[in-house]
Amino acid sequence: MAERELMYREALREAIDEEMARDPTVFIIGEGIAERGGSYKVTEGLLAKYGPGRVRDTPIAEAGMIGVGVGAAIAGARPIVEILYVDFAMLGMDMIVNQAAKFRLMTGGEGRVPFVMRTQGGTGGGVAAQHSQSLEALFYHIPGLRVIMPSTPADAKGLLKYALRQPDPVMFLEHKHLYMTKGMVPDGEHIVEFGKGDIKRAGTDVTVIAWSNMVPRTLEAAEELSLQGISVEVIDPRTLVPLDRAMILASVSRTRRCVIVQEANRRGGVASDICSIILEEAFWELDAPIEIVAGLDIPVPFNLALEKASVPQKDDVIAAVRRTLHESPVARAAG
Amino acid sequence: MNEGKPIQNAPPREILEKIFRTAYKIRVFETEGIKLYRQGLIRGYFHPYLGQEGIAAGVCAALKDGDFIASTHRGHGHCIAWGASVRKMVAELLQKETGYCKGYGGSMHIADISTGNLGANGIVGAGTPLGVGAALASQVRGSDAVTVTFSTDGASNNGTFLESLNLAAIWNLNFILVIENNGYAVSTRIDESTRDTDLYKRGLAIGVESHQVDGNDPVEVHRVTMQAVKTCRAGKGPVLIEAKTYRHMGHHVNDPGKYMPEDELAHYKARDPVDRARAALKEMAGFSDAEIGAIEAEAAAEFADAVEFSVKSPEVTAESFAAFAQGY
Ligand SMILES: Cc1ncc(C[n+]2csc(CCOP(=O)(O)OP(=O)(O)O)c2C)c(N)n1
Ligand SMILES: [Mg+2]
Numbered sequence: 001m002a003e004r005e006l007m008y009r010e011a012l013r014e015a016i017d018e019e020m021a022r023d024p025t026v027f028i029i030g031e032g033i034a035e036r037g038g039s040y041k042v043t044e045g046l047l048a049k050y051g052p053g054r055v056r057d058t059p060i061a062e063a064g065m066i067g068v069g070v071g072a073a074i075a076g077a078r079p080i081v082e083i084l085y086v087d088f089a090m091l092g093m094d095m096i097v098n099q100a101a102k103f104r105l106m107t108g109g110e111g112r113v114p115f116v117m118r119t120q121g122g123t124g125g126g127v128a129a130q131h132s133q134s135l136e137a138l139f140y141h142i143p144g145l146r147v148i149m150p151s152t153p154a155d156a157k158g159l160l161k162y163a164l165r166q167p168d169p170v171m172f173l174e175h176k177h178l179y180m181t182k183g184m185v186p187d188g189e190h191i192v193e194f195g196k197g198d199i200k201r202a203g204t205d206v207t208v209i210a211w212s213n214m215v216p217r218t219l220e221a222a223e224e225l226s227l228q229g230i231s232v233e234v235i236d237p238r239t240l241v242p243l244d245r246a247m248i249l250a251s252v253s254r255t256r257r258c259v260i261v262q263e264a265n266r267r268g269g270v271a272s273d274i275c276s277i278i279l280e281e282a283f284w285e286l287d288a289p290i291e292i293v294a295g296l297d298i299p300v301p302f303n304l305a306l307e308k309a310s311v312p313q314k315d316d317v318i319a320a321v322r323r324t325l326h327e328s329p330v331a332r333a334a335g
Numbered sequence: 336m337n338e339g340k341p342i343q344n345a346p347p348r349e350i351l352e353k354i355f356r357t358a359y360k361i362r363v364f365e366t367e368g369i370k371l372y373r374q375g376l377i378r379g380y381f382h383p384y385l386g387q388e389g390i391a392a393g394v395c396a397a398l399k400d401g402d403f404i405a406s407t408h409r410g411h412g413h414c415i416a417w418g419a420s421v422r423k424m425v426a427e428l429l430q431k432e433t434g435y436c437k438g439y440g441g442s443m444h445i446a447d448i449s450t451g452n453l454g455a456n457g458i459v460g461a462g463t464p465l466g467v468g469a470a471l472a473s474q475v476r477g478s479d480a481v482t483v484t485f486s487t488d489g490a491s492n493n494g495t496f497l498e499s500l501n502l503a504a505i506w507n508l509n510f511i512l513v514i515e516n517n518g519y520a521v522s523t524r525i526d527e528s529t530r531d532t533d534l535y536k537r538g539l540a541i542g543v544e545s546h547q548v549d550g551n552d553p554v555e556v557h558r559v560t561m562q563a564v565k566t567c568r569a570g571k572g573p574v575l576i577e578a579k580t581y582r583h584m585g586h587h588v589n590d591p592g593k594y595m596p597e598d599e600l601a602h603y604k605a606r607d608p609v610d611r612a613r614a615a616l617k618e619m620a621g622f623s624d625a626e627i628g629a630i631e632a633e634a635a636a637e638f639a640d641a642v643e644f645s646v647k648s649p650e651v652t653a654e655s656f657a658a659f660a661q662g663y
Binding site for chain 1: 350403405433434435436437439440444445446448449451453454456457458461463464465466467468469471472475476482494495497498500501502503505506626662663
């Protein structure tokens with residue numbers, strides 16, 4: 001199939017544009033998204049095309065706008081609420097956790113909430129502790145939410161289009177470092193279903209699971225390791241909820257070694273949960289302890305060197321992969 | 336407030352009948368529901384709407400099919416006024432498969448999205464943004480539907496009050512915020528939570544047409560809501576209506592409400608909204624005692640039938656739970 005090179009933000013814009021054209025109930029609200037086109041230029045041009053009824057600027061009222069989005073979704077529309085930083089989504093947590101995530105169960109399955117919150121997280125050039133967080137674990141913990149973290153333009157487009165067609169509340173977590181990255185995106189109707197991971201690089205020695213901005217970083221690490229004769233398989237789950245357990249377990253069973261990389265700080269993170277799933281389901285397939293490479297358990301500092309030190313870097317991934325390849329003490333004793 | 340002022344334009348007969356029927360039905364539902372609670376048939380939270388029936392009855396009689404409502408933790412009355420099935424409500428309170436939420440929701444979460452009822456809510460203040468959202472959805476779809484959020488004095492000190500009413504205002508949404516100001520948030524008196532206890536002024540402060548009404552006068556509530564609906568459908572919404580009222584008992588069935596001064600309670604009980612709806616039906620529409628008695632008997636029978644239906648209804652099964660848990 002034909003494809004074109006797009007930036008991540010352009011791919012997101014295409015997804016919104018195509019879905020707005022297809023479905024008149026899709027609309028988008030957020031701070032500075034209309035005339036200005038959004039802080040990351042994702043919504044540029046949409047106001048001119050769809051008008052002020054469906055592309056609306058909001059005041060600085062995160063709880064209000066998330067709540068209004070949830071209400072509109074309950075009432076049958078398909079709102080996209082853009083929140084500038086995932087950090088600011090904390091102001092709307094009641095609406096996300098107590099309303100959106102619960103409505104389906106509380107109504108005995110009768111009510112659905114096709115609400116999409118687009119936001120972005122992660123570190124990115126010294127924006128300090130309140131603008132740098134990776135908060136996916138908070139949403140991951142809440143039953144009823146879908147947690148989506150695309151790492152490529154193609155995935156960003158396909159997953160966002162799917163988000164606007166499925167019935168549940170979606171936390172669509174972009175990464176501030178990825179907006180300007182480029183990648184090939186298939187022409188035509190490109191949709192990526194939730195719950196299907198992607199093998200970003202095939203390999204045989206070690207499985208590395210990573211998502212969002214940790215994917216490109218891990219791919220760099222894998223490239224460097226390949227020069228040293230180590231074959232790394234890079235798995236991007238793309239959607240943390242639902243999680244493609246089958247792909248993860250199959251890969252780990254093949255390589256028998258696993259590293260999980262997350263930008264978020266380690267404690268209570270998604271990596272720990274994925275680790276627990278592998279231990280439960282594939283313990284006897286493993287030849288080495290699972291390694292988790294994660295952010296430090298501290299708020300992200302402003303100082304650039306410290307910011308870098310607080311989240312996983314390429315060399316951290318390389319070192320972890322190497323550790324899993326060490327001969328195990330058990331094997332040594334047996335030998 | 337228009338207390339004591341003669342009504343100039345009496346609403347049509349069928350509206351007066353509807354208002355009384357609704358108010359009385361709610362009265363029966365709550366009174367009998369509390370008995371079921373005391374018998375142990377209902378568990379969990381149960382916040383009675385006793386004393387406030389006139390608001391739900393008056394407001395909902397001004398709405399039509401296709402409109403939306405969102406409610407509060409004290410939500411039974413709004414549901415009934417919206418035309419909900421008493422059977423499915425009681426079944427829900429009894430945690431049965433046949434309830435509105437199949438036993439998954441309970442008193443604070445009864446919703447029926449198929450009829451535009453966004454539901455009660457266990458989070459004080461949450462109904463306001465949700466209702467504004469429904470109004471926004473209507474506007475995006477080009478519908479003239481109106482959304483009413485029933486809210487409370489307590490909720491107006493929550494941040495979502497300003498955020499969402501302001502959004503409704505800048506977007507001229509067909510949204511009516513009905514603040515049922517019953518003077519208390521559990522045991523906290525309104526004058527302890529805010530300096531100016533006239534809550535309608537909050538709307539004026541952000542350019543929203545705002546009114547204050549005697550919430551215990553169902554006919555007046557209806558009249559003001561009719562006006563508000565008209566304003567909204569003319570594209571000039573939102574509208575805020577503060578309805579002054581009072582609870583006839585404590586915050587929930589297990590709250591004796593000792594903090595409510597006797598004279599205050601007596602004052603409001605003498606202005607009972609159900610009595611006033613009944614009097615209006617007699618005086619303005621000429622209903623006879625026998626006709627009114629028939630309406631009352633019907634409401635009682637409907638509730639008794641709902642209890643029988645609910646008691647006989649099947650329990651929630653492990654199989655349905657397992658199936659339900661799949662999607663999470
Ligand atoms: C966000 C939130 N805070 C606290 C509570 C606990 N709570 C339930 S009802 C209530 C008082 C509500 O008073 P008001 O809002 O005036 O409504 P009323 O009970 O008078 O109808 C409180 C504090 C809650 N449910 N939600
Ligand atoms: Mg109150």
